[in-house]
Amino acid sequence: MATTTVLELSELSEHYNAPVRTTSKTLRGGYTTSPKASGYATPPRQIEAATTVLTGQPEFSLPPTDRGKSAWLFLAASFLIEAVVWGFPFSFGVFQDYYQTHEPFAGSSGIATIGTCAIGVSYMGFPLVVLLQRLYPRATRYGPKAGLLVMSLSLVASSFATTVPQLVVTQGIFYAIAACTCYCPCMLYLDEWFVSRRGLAFGIVWSGTGTGGFLIPLLLEFLLGKYGFRTALRIWAVTLLIVTMPLIYFVRPRLPISSSTHAKPYKLPFLFDKTFLFYQFASMAESIGFFLPAVYLPTYARSFLGAGHFLAALTVMLINVSAVIGTIVMGSLTDKFGISTCLIISTMGATLATFLLWGLASNLATLYAFCILYGLFASSYVSIWPAMTRDIISSAMSADESPAGENRAASYDPIMILGVMTAGRGLSNVVSGPLSEALIKNLPWKDEAASAWGSGYGPLIVFTGVTAVLGGTTVVCKRLGWMDRY
Template structure:
């Protein structure tokens, strides 16, 4: 009878400086004496395989602006990025033929978003296999794809819109979306061997009642209430308050996106070395000072652009410590009891719920900011903020409350 042994990678060995051979492209089965087989896995946290996977995830994050099924059928998930990107391209192309608003909402608002989730979920799931000790940095680099895409893609689309109109632009981008993503399909793959189907493990959602999670989530939702306001009002502020032309006003959003990409990577790197609350406080201090001092007293474009860079770098990187937060919640004593009962906390599920909370803040901030802006127009300040004083004050205040977890930790209210 042939016996097999599986050699699983231990990340601590790599940290000790072990001299390993060049990692292979996939799990390779080597023939050993007496009919034994050994599976050698690519290393985590280092090696060409891990960094190529991270690069591909970064690209998908830039191009894409279920988890349960993909957990259930991991082998089929290997093709999810390709399928999702194809559907996204079809959705954009179909939206170019829209004659009614409901059709446009269905193609761009529903179909495109669902397809993007299908293509993106494997990156979230498999990133934890490829990166263990450097997980914060890896997530930061991947999430910085949003900022990079928000810098490059709008410039390209604006040029196409001006020359060819929206219908041709949508069709062209639908094709380009798939063509640009094809090279990364090969790189998006799991590190660990997968089976055609895996048993469905019970998922414990009780973490949503965990005090540590609730404190983090509360601060995050409040922070998100004001986080999105600058990206909504900066171009209008530049034009109405400073008399900037269209491109110079649009440049404010581009600068925020560029600096967000660098901030995500930097704070993700720090999250692997510092406590999550410390990283959140770094983000909070930069965002608060930038909002109150730079945007509040921005009476010229240079000061406003400086605010865009500071705000994007610090406020845009607020989610970067989230992987460290998931580790903290999973290592909590209540979680160990959950493991003892055979139930598990899924780190991707924790990230998903935190993202959903941030989305709630985004939805509420729109109507709320309109009310603030209308109120501010009645009492225009000549020294600070002008007609946007209420919006600026609200943005800075919510950013300040977003750092409350730092004090919760010092008060002993969380682990």
């Protein structure tokens, strides 16, 4: 005898955090909502629960969003996975400083490419992994385990490298692909567990990178100094496996997956959305300069200011620990304030810190002040992405209401939008590697200007500051009406 499964009709609007048309709609996972006569659904908190009939399934109720033990355990596990998975590549400045001064890589070119690939390739692979996990949701649960195993193996393989290209492939590309596979389910399921506190939840998870980026360099600096890079990589590979494997148990979906779910054609109409394109351009422009300080500051502190290895590595740690505060605070602000306000805070803070503090840094105290403020403001930019996603979808829904509306917003996937924006950030990161090496080649402006401007890193500082400004261009574009649809 058929039984019923109780689902909330609000699930669709929870994914978009905005009203949705209440026509018959198939949700991800195979469930279908019942149509009403006309009009729009009210916000999620005001919708009465509806039922969907599925054969062979027991009756149950879904765990609550934004609260409850399961939601917070999921968030805590995602935060810790973020910390260990992404804290390592974001600590690459420590490895770069080591590789440049120790055999067999001392004097080799392209060392910066290792770090940019570890971050950039993983970012660029995000949409593809999200697409595959949307098409095959039942296989998504195995992604973290498979990705974790490959990450650990790639680090072990890196420990046997004798050339920079070998490190690019193992510590860079292979690690990146595996990290993306391991991490993507956290983003997919977070969109199910948190609705009204979504910005805060994303901010907390993304602050894991800063937490790991603060603590992991301390361990890596110790291991590299005591054992060398080969043993250091092997120790971290084992540590990564032991720490992360138990956390995967808590990375589970809130919405049940139908056993009858099959792969279906997947559309990406938002790729041609004007609002999305403006946000994507601004985000990519900001990203191309965002990663450079964390990569070059240790070398800058050691070569220009005479800092020891620990004091040089402290620059990266300060950026990362302040990023923890920045991403959480900004995530909370996006739930309460307009997107333009948040963008102004992030971009102006990063720009002023770059030009006034790094540009004038002639001692470690000033440089450390820059690291703190840059991590606080520049790192918070990604926490505005969920608000950008809401704006993109809300704008599309408004357009659907116009006489020429095409009802495209219903097929906008917020996580895929974030995925494509992440890919753009990754592309910018990969480009920034060789571009940054060109900017400091032969140390231009050296001894021709005061403070850091004349250190040989002057063009790099200018480039970082200008790209931070470009990240806020959508504030002006919205003010001028260029992002309006009609």
